[in-house]
Structures are given as C-alpha cells and as structure tokens.
Amino acid sequence: MPKTMTKSAQDYLKRIYELTECGLPASTNDLARELEIKPASVTGMIQKLAAEKPALVEYQKHQGVTLTPAGKRAALEVIRHHRLLETWLVQTLGYSWDEVHEEAERLEHVISEDFERRIAAALGNPTRDPHGELIPTEDLKMPVDDSTPLSALRPNQSATIQRVISQDPNLLRHLNSLGLTPGVQIEITDYSSFDNNLTVKVGRKSNVLGLNITTKIFVEIE
Amino acid sequence: MPKTMTKSAQDYLKRIYELTECGLPASTNDLARELEIKPASVTGMIQKLAAEKPALVEYQKHQGVTLTPAGKRAALEVIRHHRLLETWLVQTLGYSWDEVHEEAERLEHVISEDFERRIAAALGNPTRDPHGELIPTEDLKMPVDDSTPLSALRPNQSATIQRVISQDPNLLRHLNSLGLTPGVQIEITDYSSFDNNLTVKVGRKSNVLGLNITTKIFVEIE
DNA sequence: AAATATATTTAGTCAAGACTAAATTTTAGA
DNA sequence: TCTAAAATTTAGTCTTGACTAAATATATTT
Numbered sequence: 001m002p003k004t005m006t007k008s009a010q011d012y013l014k015r016i017y018e019l020t021e022c023g024l025p026a027s028t029n030d031l032a033r034e035l036e037i038k039p040a041s042v043t044g045m046i047q048k049l050a051a052e053k054p055a056l057v058e059y060q061k062h063q064g065v066t067l068t069p070a071g072k073r074a075a076l077e078v079i080r081h082h083r084l085l086e087t088w089l090v091q092t093l094g095y096s097w098d099e100v101h102e103e104a105e106r107l108e109h110v111i112s113e114d115f116e117r118r119i120a121a122a123l124g125n126p127t128r129d130p131h132g133e134l135i136p137t138e139d140l141k142m143p144v145d146d147s148t149p150l151s152a153l154r155p156n157q158s159a160t161i162q163r164v165i166s167q168d169p170n171l172l173r174h175l176n177s178l179g180l181t182p183g184v185q186i187e188i189t190d191y192s193s194f195d196n197n198l199t200v201k202v203g204r205k206s207n208v209l210g211l212n213i214t215t216k217i218f219v220e221i222e
Numbered sequence: 223m224p225k226t227m228t229k230s231a232q233d234y235l236k237r238i239y240e241l242t243e244c245g246l247p248a249s250t251n252d253l254a255r256e257l258e259i260k261p262a263s264v265t266g267m268i269q270k271l272a273a274e275k276p277a278l279v280e281y282q283k284h285q286g287v288t289l290t291p292a293g294k295r296a297a298l299e300v301i302r303h304h305r306l307l308e309t310w311l312v313q314t315l316g317y318s319w320d321e322v323h324e325e326a327e328r329l330e331h332v333i334s335e336d337f338e339r340r341i342a343a344a345l346g347n348p349t350r351d352p353h354g355e356l357i358p359t360e361d362l363k364m365p366v367d368d369s370t371p372l373s374a375l376r377p378n379q380s381a382t383i384q385r386v387i388s389q390d391p392n393l394l395r396h397l398n399s400l401g402l403t404p405g406v407q408i409e410i411t412d413y414s415s416f417d418n419n420l421t422v423k424v425g426r427k428s429n430v431l432g433l434n435i436t437t438k439i440f441v442e443i444e
Numbered sequence: 445a446a447a448t449a450t451a452t453t454t455a456g457t458c459a460a461g462a463c464t465a466a467a468t469t470t471t472a473g474a
Numbered sequence: 475t476c477t478a479a480a481a482t483t484t485a486g487t488c489t490t491g492a493c494t495a496a497a498t499a500t501a502t503t504t
Binding site: 095106111112119 | 315317334336
C-alpha cells in the first residue's frame, strides 16, 4: 500500500489559489479532493496556516478559506516556479507537454530564487508555459488573461489557441495529435446546438469536438 | 530558532558511502557530525535502515555502519544525481563551481530517473563533475580513480589537476582565482620540507601552497 | 588493571502532518 | 419549519525523524 504522502504548506496555498480564482472561498472538501487527503486533515492544516505569524490564509469555521496577501504571494511564487520549470523542461530537455507536470510538481518546492531567475532569463522571461498558462511575474503579480473558452465560438469565427487547461497526459497527447496546441490558429466551421459539438478546422483538417474538450481550450478571437 | 531539519534516508546513505569509502565502518559520531544532527538521532535512523525489507545498512551495536549492496546502490544513485546536477547547473545555467553544491543538494532527492537520463544525455554522459569528482555510471558503479594528492608531488614533476575535494565556496573561489581547477596543467618548481609547502606553476604564474590545500587537490602525474 | 574519558545506545518527548470515528454545523428537502 | 443529508470540525491515534537526559559500552591513561 502507498505510504501516506505529506503535503507542504506550499501545496495547500497553491490549491487554495486555484480554487479561489473564481472569487469564492475554497471549501474544506474541495481542497481535500484536490490535495488527495482527508477533509479532517485539511481542517488541521488550515488552522495552522491561519495561525502563522503573518497569517497565510483567512479562515472562519465552516466558511472556507481564502488567501491573505502573504499567502497569495507564497502561492504565486510556487506557481511561478512550476510554470517556469514546465517551460524549461520542454524547451531545454525535450519533454513533451504531457510529461512535464509531475516533474515540475516535485522540483517547484526545492529550487532557489537564484535558480528561478536563471531559468527565467535563459528562457527570455516567457509569459506563458507550455499549456499556455500565464506565468506570474518576478514581482509576483498574475497577469490578467482575457481569453475565451473555445465552447463560446460559433461558425465563421477564427481564433488562436491561448491555453489548454488540463494536466491529463492522455488528453494532452490527444490534443497534440489533433494539432490543438497553444499558438495554433483555428476556425469554426460548424456547430451543433443539439449536443454543443463544434467543428474546428486546424490547417486543412477538421475535427468535431465535444463540450468536454471545448471548455478546456481557451482562445483569443480574431 | 531554526526549525529542526529532517534528513532523508538518502542523506544518511550518501554520508555513509562517503565515510566508508576508506574501507572502515562509519561511526555514529562521525555520521552525526556530517549530517549535523545529534548522535542519538543517528542511532535511531540507522536501526531503521538496518531493519528495512532489503536491509540498506549493516549494523552491529557500537561497531559502526556499512552499506549493504542495496544501500550502496541507493547511495550511488543519489551521488549520480548530485554530480550530474552540478555539472548541468554549471554547463547550462552558468553557475560557478562554488555555487552549485547547495542547489544540487536539494534537487538530487526529487529528480526522476527520466530527468537524470535526459541531463546525462544532454551533457554527453560526462564522467566527472565540475569539481572533478567521478560520476557513478548509469548502472550504478563508481569508476575507479587513480589520482594522487598534489601534496605527494616534488619539484620537476608535472601533472594535470583531476579533482578538488571541497565544497567550501571561499576555498573554491580562491583556487579558481589561482587557476587551479580540474583539467589544468601544473608543474612543481619548489618544495619546502620544513612546512611542506609546494610551489606550483600554472601557466606563467607560480603560487606557494600549504598542506591544507595540496591535500585537497588530486592530480594525474605526467 | 583500575579509573576516567569518550562514544554509543536507550528511554522518553516533541512537532508535523496524516488518519479514523464521533460530534457538530450548515444546507436542502418535505 | 423541521428533518435528513452533506460538509466540517473535534478528539484522539499513528508514524517519522528529530531532541534531551540517562544508562551503558568501549577506549585510553596511568
């Protein structure tokens, strides 16, 4: 049996950041699901994070958690590490975008600020990672993203793929085989209001995509 | 006060490997000093390592520890990671040889075998790290080193520096400024039997070096 | 060989971060 | 509104890897 994996404060903060991006506090249950640990364990850790000298989270019993400014900075630091690492694994070591997540997930906690600056510089201070996710800046601000879900497009609209929200290797490989990766130009040629399927033209090939996929691809409309 | 730093089994095995390279078992006290923890803590961990399903260390009360074959493989794995990482930090990110140790010390525990293979390949499967230390091979054998301490040389002998045994950034920077780095050709021009100082010529410059330094530099005699 | 000094081990604590089971709160349904 | 379901928290346990203090074993010195 797999020995119980312990999560760092960094893991909690990163997940809380993700879960609260919509503006709502993160619930204990959601956090537990994301972190793959039991809700009771989450409650315990959250109480600790809220009690830190500069509190990292805002917490009221039964009301969920949000990040304090200090907690948000810590979260963005880890996310910046993660996304720079993914970019760098792809660019310099030939990883494909479906292989990088796990490796970055471990490295993100141990690299120094010096290392972070060196890879950022070596990569030319990229703004997006291989999935198209925005990389927090060195002063720990998250750039605003104004992309639209592909599912919102309709026939005759053209767009450029900005980001793909998935760490599932199978889906990523599938999308790669369809040519649906960040930076690629696409055109909508058909729409079925019955099942919400979109027909998307990439180059000279067309693919019919269901909602399950089109909500995970974000584009910039042209 | 600094919170108590916990060491992994990998740290123990690596230190035990280093301490037992001379052929003798490693003592509890020596290990405790290397790991910067208390001897009592070492005893506890060693007992656990000796009790693992395939034992990682051979241990008899009051007699010190040695590595079992399984423990030795684990140690060489970590050492390979460390040395490949140091090499790679220097070659691809512009670290200097006095800056790499700390970073590699953290990264060595979290990189995957895939990552290891990728950097090894990208570096052309190097045999030595930036300090000239031999890198264990992929099948986890430590190559034999036949170098001689510089302190053993006498006037009129020429040699090539193979390795420098130190992680002290100050000493490393000093040696770098003297041009005494792995690969460099040197010649002995003088020897003082009074204080064991050697005069070493590098290029057209000569430096008088004391025993404290000449025992840390290993060379191949020509 | 005795006596002290040094090294090592044992015993008992502590903190982190997980878990389970039970208690409690909140939310939703009738 | 009252009750059942779902979510959350509390209480108490476990494991890991440190620590201190005390006990014991080995080494050194005379």
